[in-house]
Amino acid sequence: MLIFVALLYFCVACSLIWLACFPSGRILINQLMFGLRSRFGRMAGRRVVSVGQLLPSRRGLGELAQSLSRQLRRHWIVLAIVIPAVAIPSLLALALRTPDMLPDYEPTPALPDAQIAALLQGEQLVPPSDPPPLAFSTQEVVQVRPMLVNASRNWGLMHPDFAQRLLLAFKIMKEKHGYDMALLEGYRSPARQDLLASMGGAVTNARAFQSWHQYGLAADCAFWRDGKLVISEKDPWAMRGYQLYGEVAEQLGLTWGGRWKMMDLGHTELRLRGVMRR
Known part of the structure; x- marks a missing residue:
């Protein structure tokens, strides 16, 4: 066309x-x-x-x-x-x-390999404990990701298929690469999406229902090290972690924000057909 x-x-x-x-x-x-x-x-x-x-x-x-x-x-x-x-x-x-560029086009996510597919069909993984609330309000975190304190980290509000893929990514990152992952935000309400969009393109360009967060099919994640959240990619250890996280996420059939022009290294989403009509 x-x-x-x-x-x-x-x-x-x-x-x-x-x-x-x-x-x-x-x-x-x-x-x-x-x-x-x-x-x-x-x-x-x-x-x-x-x-x-x-x-x-x-x-x-x-x-x-x-x-x-x-x-x-x-x-x-x-x-x-x-x-x-x-x-x-x-x-x-x-x-x-x-x-x-195509309004109604939703690319088909890459199929996971046989080993990953077997893991997805196996046990139902349990979400880890959230970091303490104060971890999201430190000066270092606020400078990189403002308004995280009020973000939702309720795994129950996320799509079950996406939640299991994300938990499996956390497990692989821990067992294979030695990185402890932390969920920064999962489901995001339309009102919060519009609020973040009003803060400018440096935060997000997507308004309400233009983001997979509103459908429980997206999450922003970072790393947990020595009792602190590590978000900034300026830390070489974190940058290496994001690269590994992107590889693992894509093996699980997720879309990784690190591939975008405006990179969002900790962002992953599961694009299901027929869910979002842009």
Whole structure:
């Protein structure tokens, strides 16, 4: 569909530029329209009109082709400038397109490998204990992630499938890589989403129901080390942890925010078809 729209744009733009730049093009269109009106006028009194009678004759088509050929040869320099100017935006749109550019497109998450799939079908993991509330109000945390104190960390408000995948990611991060994970925020109310969006693009660009948080299908996470939350990627240890966390999350079929242009390293989400209509 996107290719068809780009091709249609290219054809329409070329036609409009041709009519705007070349008076002979406008004259030719006027002649064709006058010829069609004349034919319709002559056929008006007849009951049956064949398609061939409405179309230009073979001689007329030949004259039209010769006229177009002369116009192209006469204005080839202008065409050499105009055609790339019209074609390049279309080609760039196709080359740089991303799933987020398509309003109703929801990419299918990558399927987990056999070992991960077996783990997902196994025992139901239990959420860990939350860090103490004071851990979310320290100066270091507030500078990086404001308003975390009032964020929801209720695992019961999250989609069961997503919650189990996230808990499995926590388990793998602990047992395989030695990182203790902490949930910063899971479900987010529409009112809170709008409040965060009002704080500017540095916080979030998504308004209410434009985020998977409102559907219990997204979570923001960080690391727990020596009794403190470690969120900032400026810490090399945390940055390495985010990279490992992204790999684990994607193996579990989750979308990792570290792949985005405006990276959100601790963010993961499970994009289920038919849930969000953007």
